[in-house]
Amino acid sequence: MAQKAGVSVTTVSRVINNSKPVSSELRERVERVIKETGFAPSEVARGLVHRKTKLIGLMIPKVANTFFSQLIEGAEQVAKANGFNILLTVSHMDMEKEVDYLSIFKDRQLDGIIFSVSQFTNLHRQFFNEFEIPTVFLGQQIKETPYPYILIDNFKASYEATKYLINKGHEKIGILKGPDYDISTGYERYRGYQQALQDAGLAVHDDWVFSDFHDINNGYRGMKTIMEQDELPTAMFACSDVMAVGAINYLQDHGFRIPQDMSIIGFDDAELSTMFRPKLTTIRQDSFEMGAEAMRCLIEQIVEKKTEKKEIIFPHQLIERESTAETTNYLRR
Amino acid sequence: MAQKAGVSVTTVSRVINNSKPVSSELRERVERVIKETGFAPSEVARGLVHRKTKLIGLMIPKVANTFFSQLIEGAEQVAKANGFNILLTVSHMDMEKEVDYLSIFKDRQLDGIIFSVSQFTNLHRQFFNEFEIPTVFLGQQIKETPYPYILIDNFKASYEATKYLINKGHEKIGILKGPDYDISTGYERYRGYQQALQDAGLAVHDDWVFSDFHDINNGYRGMKTIMEQDELPTAMFACSDVMAVGAINYLQDHGFRIPQDMSIIGFDDAELSTMFRPKLTTIRQDSFEMGAEAMRCLIEQIVEKKTEKKEIIFPHQLIERESTAETTNYLRR
DNA sequence: CTGTTAGCGCGTTCAT
């Protein structure tokens, strides 16, 4: 390339990067050859020199889930706009895999990491102690690293969801939640639910609590389990829209009407929640924007070369639709 | 690292790669230091030497779509198992972006590309003429490159879907399809529909043909448009489950019953199709496995260092559920 | 303004 234009590689580098003045004659000559050959500098070699790869590691538990797939799109868009690309990994909630991927991120010298941790174990701790790499945590309050995290106030949102049901006259309220070790959808959301009940002088009924991964079948199973109890709730707080839909499926399949026979509130406001009938009353969180903001925050760390502990709390919003109603002549077994 | 162990970098390289015999004494010494320091070789530098990055570029039009999100998971899993990682890009059906990303893939010296093209333009052609990089096309029959493509037989699948409706006694059948330039979901599926009608001596009714991106709102809009005609179909072939769901939403919102008043068959067999009520009759395609197979095929090209034109046709399957029925006293306006 | 030199962190000769 350089000799084709009859100049030194340095000159080529200079016209490409506009890093130093080059006489218009040489510049033109170089530019012409670039056009002709379609030459473009190797990002790998550049990465070696600059110790920057312009690559962001994005690690999430699952792709096939509206929350995360939207989040990916938000992150990708911001990354692209700033000249970064995304290396995507899927952890499937497997903590060993997570740590494994972290070390791959390090070896590949990624410029930064956006990480939706399932659980912060000692191995995670060790990694972040040992290596310094700009990071943004997603969905969990990771307080023991110097890096920002971004999430909604799960406790508050769940408190509001439960309170909303209580205000509708419900006193018997069950919950379909994530696994216990999932801090946000398993632990925090349960806490909010619990607190709301307690503040209203209502008791938590253990038989109405069901925990598992968020998928439709578990929603179905969870609702089934609960409907097999002697005493039945009149409303359910589902910690995800898919859980809510699974629950509604079970109920409808067994002759119950929503919301007349059971009120159900979901969480996420996935596309699902408006295409499903009845349309879901739910808690909205803007996952696309959360992905975008996480990426912005990360890129800021990278270019400013400094990270400050930040807590970014995203707003949530209760959206009332058709799956919830006032308590009135509700069925009893 | 090398001096910490009191050996040359070469020796370190040898124990890490097991490339040449090293005395057990030095080996142990090196291994100990590796353990202690957590040293791992820079993948970037390795990439520069080997001209291999162990990175696969995956380009798809959208993430938040079951078909693609499952496909990503399939591809990621196989990549991971073979020591590759995925650089993910989202094209949003924008052809300029596609070409843009292709050139990024080249500059980053990715080892291979999995590419869901929206439309193969001259710029695409030019790229693949100019540069040699292992590729697998996804979802479209790209015949003009030496690279394999993988897809289902869209024509046949649509033919079967339409035929199924005809066998149920339907003679007035509409279609909700992708945009015209989308070869697979817009063009091929329409062709299959058309051919099935023709073979049955039925005419294509242009007023019952609606084309747009596959999303729920367009399904709703499309169905609305069609239901505003003077003459109405008794069955619809929706070229995606989301379109089908949008259509059903419109119909149900306006007092029609599915399948009694209108039969609807979808396409994809997304998770959606069983959680929605009525459960969707649909054409199943295994997107997870397609992603996995695409990745296998690509990695094979990479390691064997030779590519042969292959056409991989994936099986599809009609799954009968609740959204379709025999024609009987169907409504007329 | 331009070219030469050095070095980013490895792997791969080629000597020893």
Next chain:
DNA sequence: ATGAACGCGCTAACAG
């Protein structure tokens, strides 16, 4: 069995 020297493709520092 080991290490020194070279090169992967690029940019930064130094000369001229």
